[in-house]
Amino acid sequence: MNIKVINIPLFKQKALQWAAKFDTACYLDSNNFTDPYGKFDTLIAVGKKAEITANTGNxxxxxxxxxxxxxxxxxxFFGYDLKNEIEDLQSSNHYGLNFPDLYFFAPEIIISIKGNAVEITGADADIVFKTIERLELSTVYNANELDLKSRFTRPEYIDTVNRIKDHINRGDIYVTNFCQEFYAEHAKIDPxxxxxxxxGLSPTPFSAFVKWDGNYxxxxxxxxxxxxxxxxxxxxPIKGTARRDADLETDQNIIKQLRNHPKELQENVMIVDLVRNDLTHSAKPGTVKTEELFGIQSFKQVHQMVSTVVCEIRDDVTPVQALKNTFPMGSMTGAPKVSAMQLMEQYERSKRGVYSGAFGYFSPDSDFDFNVVIRTILYNSxxxxxxxxxxxxxxxxxxxAQEYEECLLKAKAILEVLGQQEIDTAKRI
Structure with missing residues (x-):
């Protein structure tokens, strides 16, 4: 069923609220970002005809x-710790969420939105559309109950980064992505x-609301x-982050500084090289190329340095194999990839789980699209x-010290929506 909808923003709000009532649902929103590779502005899937839950092994x-x-x-989604299935690695850090390493479902109903065109497939499309249209948007919500803590104090984080840099100085690795967890136990939120x-605060092109078995x-x-x-x-891959500024001239100067910052350029080109190498495992010979290097994308909270690497997939490589051949993504690991992942298991204090993994979809035409799970709240209700x-x-x-401040910059929108203007980093295990 194909329908033209005049007020798409209102329809999307209602469709999201409708979808959230299902036990299994996902809502993917590009937030109208221009993307030459995007097929949909919004994609919604609810209900499950079939599902798979799996952990590392096969x-x-x-x-x-x-x-x-x-x-x-x-x-x-693919959880980051599927790396242990791909390489000879292990994860033994604390993991409070208890999400599986992999979860997929085949939905009963799909709603796709492109421009003002809405397509509904599965079940009775007319009834679904009318149900959504008649929905009254709810304004009732529950207040958050959170005692947010950190796995690292600021001094501990700085000391750990300096120890990681010792490995770089020795030549063990060239670049890595060091992650820290902020968490709350006995947490109550309205997901x-x-x-x-x-x-609303941080609209991004790979935004997602996902719900299954009480997990979010x-x-x-x-x-x-x-x-x-x-x-x-x-x-x-994204590597390179800078803050936004309300003053236009200052904001443009920040972009120029990001585009010419030696450290940001260094980390971006290292990861581009890693991604190029990963793609060779799936590519027809000679087809791997960098379409754009050091591109700048501006979001509401930050500027990011984004590069685009492409290839032609070999005929003998399935879509699932193509994902496995490049997983985990280089922007969240480092280089050399295996050495960086080993070291981060040593220095990080939390299992990454879905964070640093990927969420997305496979479509009937054998295409797929998966994001990097960052700037993300994970919740086990x-x-x-x-x-x-x-x-x-x-x-x-x-x-x-600057890397610690960059972490807080990336967390700014999340802290705000959780009602936490600051993190007391003295609160930790």
Whole structure:
């Protein structure tokens, strides 16, 4: 069923509220960012005809079979710790969320929005549309109950970054992404309201609200991990962050500084090289290329340096294999990739789980699109554990105190929607 809708913003609000009532649902919103590789402005999936939950071992193999059995749309995530299945690695850090390493579902109803065109597939499309149109937007919400803590104090974070830099000086690694967790136990939040506020405060092209079995992913990601469009694979790693400023001239100067900052350029080009190498495992020989290097994308909270790397996929590589061949994404690991991941398991104090993983979809035409799960609140409503992590690239030129401030800059929107203007970093385990 295809419908033209005059007031798309209002329809999206109602559709989100309608979707959030299902036990299993996801809402993906590009927030009208211009994207040559985006197929949809908004994509909504609810209900489940089938699902798969898997942990490290043979998760990718199980997903391959699930994909064969469900050739239509499927939605889900890859947790970062699937790295242990791909490489000889392990994860033994604390993990309060208890999410699986992989989860996908085949939805009962799909709503796609492009421009003012709405397409509904599955069930009785006419009834679905009328139900959404008649919905009265709710203004009732529950206040957050949070005691937010950090796994690192500021001095501990700075000391750890300096120890990581010792490894760089010795040549063990060139660049890494060091992450820290902020968390709350016995947490009570209104996940839908939190997402609406976060998406309003920090609209991004890979925003997502995901719900399954009482678990939530509340995501304001600006980054694409990997997409497939026909025979083309596209990866767009982000490395390089700078604040926004209300004064236009100052804001433009910040962009210039970001574009010419040695440390930011260094970390971006290192990850581009890593992504190029990852793509060779799926690419037709000679097709890997960098379409754009050091591009600047501006979001409501920050400016980001984004590069675009593409290739043509080999005929013998399945979509699931293409994702496995590049996972985890280079922007969240470092280089050399395996050495960086090993070191971060040593220095980080939390298992990353879904954070640093990817959420997205496979479509019926064998295309796919997956984001990088960053700028994201994760919530298990059963054990009332809330978590978000932030990371920063550590290179030879990194200043530990500045990297800590960059982490707080990345967390700014999340802290605001959680009603936490500041983090007391003395509160930790």
């Amino acid at each position: 998760a990718f193999e199980q997903l391959e079979k699930f994909r064969e059995d469900n050739p239509g749309f499927i939605f889900g 839908l309201l939190i997402y609406q506020n976060l998406n 992913i509340i995501c304001a990601s600006p980054e694409r991990f990997l997409a497939k469009r026909g025979d083309k694979l596209i990866s767009q 059963s054990n009332k554990y809330l978590s978000f992590q932030v990371g920063s690239a550590i290179t030879y030129h990194a200043n530990a």
